[in-house]
Structures are given as structure tokens and as C-alpha cells.
Amino acid sequence: MSTLSAAARLPRLDDAGRVAFHRVLLSEWTKLRSVRSTAWSLAVGFLLTIAFPVVFAFVTASHWGSMSPQERAGRSPLDIALAGVNVAQLAVAVLGVLLISAEYSTGSIRSTFTAVPTRLPVLWAKLLDYAVISFVLMVPAVLVSFFASQAILDRHHILQIGFTQPGVARSVLGGAEYVMLVGVFALAIGAIVRNTAGGIAAFAAIFFVLPPLMNILPTSWNNAISQYLPSDAGRQLFALHHAAHTLTPLAGGLLFAGYCAAAIAIAAILLVRRDV
Amino acid sequence: MIEAVDLTKDYGPKRAVDGLTFTVQPGVVTGFLGPNGSGKSTTMRLILGLDAPTRGDVTVNGRHYREHPAPLREVGALLEARSVHTGRSAYNHLLALAQTHGIPKRRVLELIDLVGLHDVARKRSGQFSLGMGQRLGIAQALLGDPKTVMLDEPVNGLDPEGIRWIRNLLKGLAAEGRTVFVSSHLMSEMALTADHLIVIGRGRLIADTSVDDFVARASQKVVLVRSPELERLRAELAGPGVSFVALDRGALEVHGLTAEQIGDAAAQAGVPLHELTPQQASLEEAFMHLTRDELEFAAEPAEVAAA
Numbered sequence: 048m049s050t051l052s053a054a055a056r057l058p059r060l061d062d063a064g065r066v067a068f069h070r071v072l073l074s075e076w077t078k079l080r081s082v083r084s085t086a087w088s089l090a091v092g093f094l095l096t097i098a099f100p101v102v103f104a105f106v107t108a109s110h111w112g113s114m115s116p117q118e119r120a121g122r123s124p125l126d127i128a129l130a131g132v133n134v135a136q137l138a139v140a141v142l143g144v145l146l147i148s149a150e151y152s153t154g155s156i157r158s159t160f161t162a163v164p165t166r167l168p169v170l171w172a173k174l175l176d177y178a179v180i181s182f183v184l185m186v187p188a189v190l191v192s193f194f195a196s197q198a199i200l201d202r203h204h205i206l207q208i209g210f211t212q213p214g215v216a217r218s219v220l221g222g223a224e225y226v227m228l229v230g231v232f233a234l235a236i237g238a239i240v241r242n243t244a245g246g247i248a249a250f251a252a253i254f255f256v257l258p259p260l261m262n263i264l265p266t267s268w269n270n271a272i273s274q275y276l277p278s279d280a281g282r283q284l285f286a287l288h289h290a291a292h293t294l295t296p297l298a299g300g301l302l303f304a305g306y307c308a309a310a311i312a313i314a315a316i317l318l319v320r321r322d323v
Numbered sequence: 324m325i326e327a328v329d330l331t332k333d334y335g336p337k338r339a340v341d342g343l344t345f346t347v348q349p350g351v352v353t354g355f356l357g358p359n360g361s362g363k364s365t366t367m368r369l370i371l372g373l374d375a376p377t378r379g380d381v382t383v384n385g386r387h388y389r390e391h392p393a394p395l396r397e398v399g400a401l402l403e404a405r406s407v408h409t410g411r412s413a414y415n416h417l418l419a420l421a422q423t424h425g426i427p428k429r430r431v432l433e434l435i436d437l438v439g440l441h442d443v444a445r446k447r448s449g450q451f452s453l454g455m456g457q458r459l460g461i462a463q464a465l466l467g468d469p470k471t472v473m474l475d476e477p478v479n480g481l482d483p484e485g486i487r488w489i490r491n492l493l494k495g496l497a498a499e500g501r502t503v504f505v506s507s508h509l510m511s512e513m514a515l516t517a518d519h520l521i522v523i524g525r526g527r528l529i530a531d532t533s534v535d536d537f538v539a540r541a542s543q544k545v546v547l548v549r550s551p552e553l554e555r556l557r558a559e560l561a562g563p564g565v566s567f568v569a570l571d572r573g574a575l576e577v578h579g580l581t582a583e584q585i586g587d588a589a590a591q592a593g594v595p596l597h598e599l600t601p602q603q604a605s606l607e608e609a610f611m612h613l614t615r616d617e618l619e620f621a622a623e624p625a626e627v628a629a630a
Contacts, residue, residue: 078419082411161398
């Protein structure tokens with residue numbers, strides 16, 4: 048460790064301003080980029096989004112000859128192209144929870160709220176920074192996965208679909224929108240729970256436990272209710288055709304965004320009211 | 324200036340801070356003293372608005388901390404509990420805080436140099452020793468060139484060089500007219516640093532006084548007297564409420580009279596005095612005396628002795 052400055056006098060500071068949202072946004076961006084978990088989680092999310100469709104396309108292409116007509120009918124080019132989204136969402140969700148829960152576990156939230164004691168700008172800045180970075184990253188990921196899986200399938204002249212065909216571009220970009228909203232939802236959950244393990248568990252419960260649990264219900268109930276779950280509603284964003292007992296892409300997307308808004312509202316109220 | 328009025332905080336059934344009313348004045352170093360668990364850190368969290376008071380109010384430089392447009396310019400705080408993300412470097416930690424106020428990067432570097440963290444500023448702060456973490460916290464507190472500096476146990480984990488450095492720094496900051504509010508459970512440290520003391524125990528105010536008055540108040544009236552005619556002096560002074568402890572040859576400890584009273588009595592009786600010394604309790608003893616009944620953990624005398 049280097050030695051202390053001999054003169055124990057504090058130099059004056061002339062140029063400093065007030066707390067402003069664009070400054071908090073920059074501050075949260077600095078925080079986001081300056082921990083390793085960010086790069087790791089986003090890299091994993093990015094690579095999985097591409098890797099799954101590529102593998103899926105290879106397997107489908109190589110086994111196409113031995114597949115039954117039913118099996119072939121069950122394969123859809125867009126399902127293959129967006130197969131990674133369901134896995135990537137987990138990495139993005141974990142990071143979303145961590146972005147706020149780690150502030151509580153390490154105690155840095157006290158520093159954060161000492162600098163921005165009104166607190167809410169911190170939540171808005173985290174959400175905005177994270178939404179932008181995850182969307183900006185996921186858009187090329189889903190585009191690459193779409194065109195890469197199509198290129199692999201094209202060599203066997205199977206399952207071709209054009210990007211400009213109705214609904215295709217919307218679905219592909221919908222995959223990126225979905226992952227972005229999942230990150231936002233997870234961040235809000237993290238802000239509510241304030242604990243990494245608890246936040247990830249809460250997210251997993253809502254997205255991975257609740258849907259299969261619905262199968263316990265009588266089929267008619269299940270069909271009526273399941274489409275309104277956050278996961279099922281959100282998934283319509285990247286579904287090409289809307290089947291029976293599912294919402295339209297627009298309705299599903301809006302409902303999922305509504306769930307995100309509700310989680311954010313709860314997080315915001317608790318953030319202002321609770322002691323740190 | 325920090326002004327607390329009837330400041331009270333409950334955590335569930337436990338009252339951590341109980342009706343504290345005090346004012347921390349600019350221009351002097353004010354020590355905030357109390358045994359461990361007496362509510363010092365809670366009080367500081369209330370001042371910063373991290374926790375909301377159950378009752379009462381506290382303002383900094385005339386406003387609630389939350390209402391200041393540039394809070395880091397008003398109060399620079401070092402909190403006792405760790406408040407740095409262990410995966411982030413000292414530089415990035417300070418930079419993120421600076422950016423909320425538009426404070427430039429060179430100020431961050433300036434503070435890193437000031438506290439001597441230059442060589443480790445890019446390392447993850449989770450690898451820091453206690454002393455390095457403490458220096459980072461001090462850099463954070465001073466980042467905004469604040470009017471009020473509030474430090475919770477700043478000498479914890481610092482080496483003797485660091486302790487002397489922070490002592491001089493605090494005195495310098497007070498001399499510049501800033502408000503300096505420093506908590507400690509170490510009486511001896513406060514004796515060297517503070518001008519004024521706010522003493523609490525079990526969340527309640529015990530004393531709000533200058534360091535000198537604090538000692539005087541806590542000292543019993545004890546005077547050391549040396550005289551060749553000790554027996555005659557003893558007879559002159561004897562009375563209700565007065566007792567004596569004989570020390571080595573020619574010396575006597577008189578309890579219950581002031582030095583003035585003893586000197587006058589000796590002069591009237593024509594008894595020569597070779598020494599007349601009021602025995603001051605040390606700050607440590609004064610602290611122990613005042614907080615004896617307020618100790619949170621009466622069953623742990625070892626901890627008290629360490630203070």
C-alpha cells in the first residue's frame with residue numbers, strides 16, 4: 048500500500064453540480080460495466096441465444112431423413128431460430144436480480160443512497176441502463192441465430208422461412224424484446240426481495256414453477272388461466288402463430304409489460320418507504 | 324451543522340435511539356461517544372435519511388439530508404458497516420458516486436492519492452484489508468468537498484500513521500469552518516481529536532459538553548496535598564463529607580473539597596503546603612463513570628475494558 052499524502056489537507060472542489068437523472072444514469076452505467084458478473088452473464092446470454100439454434104438446426108438437418116411426418120410437422124423454423132431465448136432469459140434474469148441485490152448484500156446501497164437520497168432515480172436509471180444494454184445485445188443475437196439456423200437448414204433445403212414473411216421479423220425481434228422485459232422484471236423482483244438467492248428463487252417460481260403447476264388444474268381452467276401468466280403472455284412476443292388458448296402477440300406483450308410495470312411500481316413504493 | 328430534535332428510532336420492540344436532541348456546531352471536532360451498541364451508527368443513518376426516524380427530526384445545514392440538491396456537497400459520510408461492492412475497484416466505486424453529482428474524474432484520482440490508495444485503486448475492493456477499506460471510505464466521505472464531515476469509527480483498522488493522519492485531517496477540516504462529527508467507542512482517541520463531546524448510552528443522551536467540562540463533571544472532587552504538617556492540616560479540614568486517603572510519606576488525597584477550599588483553610592491555619600493538585604479523572608475514567616449504568620452488554624466487562 049502506498050503511503051498517505053503528507054499534507055493532510057483536503058483540496059477544494061470547484062466544479063460539481065446537483066444530482067440529475069442523466070448523471071445517475073451515467074453513474075449506474077459505470078456500476079453496471081465495472082463488475083465481472085455483468086460481462087459474464089451477458090456473454091452467456093448472448094452465446095446461448097446463438098448456440099442453441101445452431102445446434103438445434105444441425106440436429107434437425109442431420110436427422111431429417113429419418114424423421115416421421117409428424118415429427119417433421121412438429122419442427123418449425125422459428126422455434127429453432129429462437130430456441131436460445133428460453134435459456135438466455137435465465138442469464139439475463141439472474142443478472143437483473145444481482146444488479147440490485149448485490150448492492151444490498153455488499154452494503155454499497157448505503158453509498159448509493161447517500162449520493163442519491165431521493166432513491167427513485169437510482170431505480171429508474173438501473174432499469175433503463177439494463178433494458179438498453181440487454182436489448183442492444185439481444186437484437187444482434189436473435190438476428191444471428193435466425194440467419195445462422197436458416198443457413199444450416201438451407202443446406203438440406205428444409206424449413207425455410209423468409210425474414211420478410213409476415214410476422215417473422217416481428218417474432219425474431221420479439222425474442223429480444225422478451226429477454227429485455229425479463230431482465231426488467233427480474234431487476235424489479237430483486238429490488239423487492241433485496242436478496243440474491245431470494246430474488247432468483249422468486250423469479251424461477253414465477254417463470255418455471257408456476258406454468259407446469261397449472262397442469263394440476265382441470266384442462267378447461269388451465270387453458271383459461273395459463274395464457275395470462277407472465278411467462279406465457281410474454282412468450283407470445285416471439286410466437287409466429289397464435290394458437291388456441293394463447294393471447295395475440297400484441298396482447299401478450301402488453302400484458303407482460305403490465306406485469307413488469309406492476310413489479311416496478313411495488314419496487315418503487317418499497318424503495319422509498321423501507322429503511323436501507 | 325447537524326440539528327437533531329427528539330430523534331427516536333425503534334427496530335421492532337427495541338428502541339435503538341431514544342429522544343436525542345443535540346446540535347453539532349461547525350468549526351470544531353465533535354466526538355460522538357458511546358459504548359458499542361449505544362445507537363451511534365443508527366443516529367448517523369438517521370442523519371443521512373437511510374433510516375426514517377420513528378419520532379423526532381434531524382436536519383443537516385438547515386434541511387433534511389434528502390432535500391439537498393447536491394447531498395455529497397453537504398455531508399461526506401463514512402459509515403461503519405461496509406458500503407462498497409466487493410467486486411468493484413476503488414476507482415470505479417468513487418467514480419460512480421462522483422458521476423451522480425457531475426464531479427470530474429480528476430477529483431476521484433486526487434482523493435485516491437490523498438488517502439494513499441494509488442497502487443491498489445484498480446484492484447477489486449473485496450481484496451482490501453480493513454485499513455485500506457477504511458481509507459477508501461474516507462476518500463468517499465471527502466469526495467464532494469462537503470461542508471459537514473461525518474465519520475463512524477474512522478480509526479478502525481488504521482495503523483498508527485493512518486490514525487495520526489486522520490486526526491490532523493479532522494482538525495484541519497474543523498479549522499476551515501466545517502462541521503466535523505466523529506463517532507468512536509475509544510475515549511482515548513476522542514481525547515486527542517475532539518473539542519466537544521456528545522455522549523450517548525442505550526440510545527439516550529448522557530452528555531453534550533466540551534471535553535474539559537466532561538472530565539470535570541465526571542471527576543469527583545479529589546485533591547492531592549503535600550505538606551510537612553499533614554496531621555494538623557487533616558484536623559483543619561475534617562468535616563462532614565470530607566474523607567482522606569493517606570498516600571506515601573507526606574502526601575494525602577482529600578476527597579470532598581476543592582483545591583481552593585483546602586488552600587484557603589491551610590493559609591488561615593498557617594500550615595505550609597508543598598503541593599496542592601486537583602486530581603483529574605482521565606477521560607477514560609470519566610467515560611466509564613458516566614456510562615456505567617447505560618452499558619448495553621453489562622455481562623461483557625471485557626469489551627468495556629477494551630474501550
